[in-house]
Amino acid sequence: MSSWLSTAAKSNLVHKIALVLAAIPAFGQGFRQLATNRDGSALYFSSPLRLKGTDQYFHPKIFSWDAANGIRLFEQRAADIPFPPPILYSGTLFFSLVAPDVSIDNSTVAFTGIRSCHLTDICVVEIEEYQSTIYASGQTSFTVPGQPR
DSSP: OOOSSOHHHHHHHHHHHHHHHHHSHHHHHHOEEEEEOTTSSEEEEEESOOOTTOOOOSSOEEEEEETTTEEEEEEOOOOOOOSSOOSSEEOSOOOEEEEEEEOTTSSEEEEEEEOOEESOTHHHHTSOOEEEEEEETTSOOEEEESOOO
16 A cells, blocks of 8 residues: 655655644754655654653753654663763763654664863863764664764
8 A cells, every 4th residue: 555645745745744843932952963764764863851741951962753653762871970060070971962864765773972172271172072873774883983974
């Protein structure tokens, strides 16, 4: 049975949804860095917002959307920032997830994790602040230092 929406119509629908969400101030602040596959049937984005009724973290995480499943959490990570945060602090966990990217066929998804680093020289010269995670269909995910290019 064929889908009631053509590929072009799905792509057009995803683009319209993204524009509407970005135009609404509350949503525009919460949804960032939208990434779609070639036909627009899959959408990935970063947001600090939580899905209703969940106990997801309040910092940026990666969500995905498709017509079959709607919006769902793709990846989130725990933070390692103590409370109250010290003045000089460098975390070890890459918990703030941003900049999703997806291949044209939706078989590979990548995003960047950022660690917390405050007011120390080590943040500038000695440690990597970013880490990329890559998921490829049928393979174990892997991480590499830096941002994906």
